[in-house]
Structures are given as structure tokens and as C-alpha cells.
Amino acid sequence: MVDSLRDQLLKSGIVKQLKDEKRQQQPAPKPKAPFAKGKPTHKSKPARSDSEMDLAKAYAIRAQTEAQERKRIEQEAAEQARLKRERKAKVQQLLEGQVLNKADADQVRHFEYGGKIRRVYVDANQLADLNAGKLGIVQNAGRYLLVTQALAEQVREIDPHLLALLVSPAAAGVDEDGIPDDLMW
Template identity: 35%
Template structure:
């Protein structure tokens, strides 16, 4: 039983010496690994290779875009966590439009004033809303403007004179007006 299969087949008379040599040569050809490029290609092989390269480029572009979005989201999250204002003592509801609905956050009187004067703003974060100071709000706006929900442009009381044809110019807006 120590004989190889080839030798056993030869002794049994099932193969001859010539066939045995041919099978050895055929086996050695496949052991070489890669086939030699004879210069002949199947029709459509170049087209298929180009389509595969195009798919690879598109997949790579999508992965890079996803990584960029993820990095931006991480930056925004860090900004919001560092600069958000506490609303623990909030006792007033501040209403604002977001999309096609009216939303609200609870704020203090000082925070309400800051929102009205443009010193504070509201951003979306982790499925909710957070209050941020103007500088942090600008950083978030640079990275993703869609996250900024409320930001009243800062204005100064006596910078612009009232328009001459404004019918409500003589009326003063009360300080305690709640919207």
C-alpha cells in the first residue's frame, strides 16, 4: 500500500507509461499559480473591468461621504455638549416653528430675552432641542445649517428708525408679551 496511486494504476494495467507522463505534465502546469496572459481577452472583459472599477470608485466615494458626515456630527455633538445652556430652572415655554409644526422648549426669563435679542438660539440635537449662545450657534451653522432651528439676528433697539408708512410705529411692544 506504500505505492502511489499512479504506480498502482500502472501495475494494474489501467494506464500506460505515456498517459502517466501526460498527467504529470498537466499537473505541473496548474501548480504554477497564475495563467500567462496570451494577449487575447474575452470580448466584453474590458467593459466589465471598467464597470467594476466604476462601482468601486462610487462605493469609495460613498464611504468617504459617510465618514465626513459622521465626523461633522461628532464635531457638532461636541460643540452642543460643551456650550448648551441648562434649563433646569425653566418655567416658561418658548414656542417656535420647526418644519410644519409648532414646537416648544422651556426656558427661563433671561433665556427668553436672549432668544428674542439674538444672543441665544435653538438647535436640534439627539432628537430634542438645545439652547446655545451665539458663538456656539455660529459654529454649528458653519458645519450644518439645517440643525439651527431658531436664531434671531441680533439687533439694537435704536439702530433703525421706524418706517414712515408703518401704521404701528406709535405702538410699543409690551415686555411681557408671550407668543
């Protein structure tokens, strides 16, 4: 059998000597990572500095504060809504059976409420009493209800926004027809 040149050199020991000499001349290789072949090597993150930790803490504190503020605002809104419901219920209970509106009223009394001109239908006697301040108008559930002055004052104490009209007899001059002087068209 014919040995190849390579086999002959290995047997003689010359090749082994050359390999040893090359190893001594080359710098020692760095040890390889214990990771499997083909997987990316992960570098460890540098330790955070104190300023980065403070910044992270600041963001966490800020988020917590904002969450507490939102919760407080929601609670205040819920409380306001509850109080408003209670006031409306009180007014509704107070107005039961006390409304003076008439289905056959033929005269219109205009008044300003909520930045708009509103109207309520009254008869001649109610118009005179309304303009004299003996009657008032209360807004409830989208309707304008004619009530006595005493009842209008009670509604004002509960929720002043629901009192649509209550003429002060001393403040407005009234002519012989019962129409305020400033209301002449």
C-alpha cells in the same frame, strides 16, 4: 452432414461475387466518428465573427465600468459618512458644558425645524434673549439645546444643518415682551 444452402453457396463462391458487385454499385460509406457507440456526436462550434467578439468585449468593458462606478459611489458615500461623523463629534465637543437648558423651565418656545414645528422649554429671560437673537437653538442627538449666539455661530460654521434657530435681531421686529411680531398667535 448436410450443409445448408447458405454454406453451399459460400463454398461455391457465388455469394462472394454478389457481395463484391453490390459494393461496387453502392457509394462509399462515410467514415464513422471515432466515438463510442451510443454517445452523442458533438459538432464543433463555428468560429466567431469579428462582430461577435466585439460584442463580447463591449459587454465585458460595460460590466467593468459599472463595477468601477459602483465602487466609486460606495467610496464617496463612505467618505461623506466619515465627514458627517467628524462634524458631529466636533459639535458634541463644542457643546459640552455650554448648554443653557433648564430643567425647571416653564415657557414653551415653538420654532420650525426640518419641516415640522418643534418646541423647547425656556424661562422668561431665556425667551426674551432667544427672540432678541442673543441665544440660539442647536439640534444634537435628537435634543434641542439652548446655546449662546457665539456658540450657535460656531455650530453654523461646522454644520449649518444642526443650527435649528438663531433669530437675527435686525431681521425680526421684537415687541416690549421680547416676542417677535410675526410670532403672535
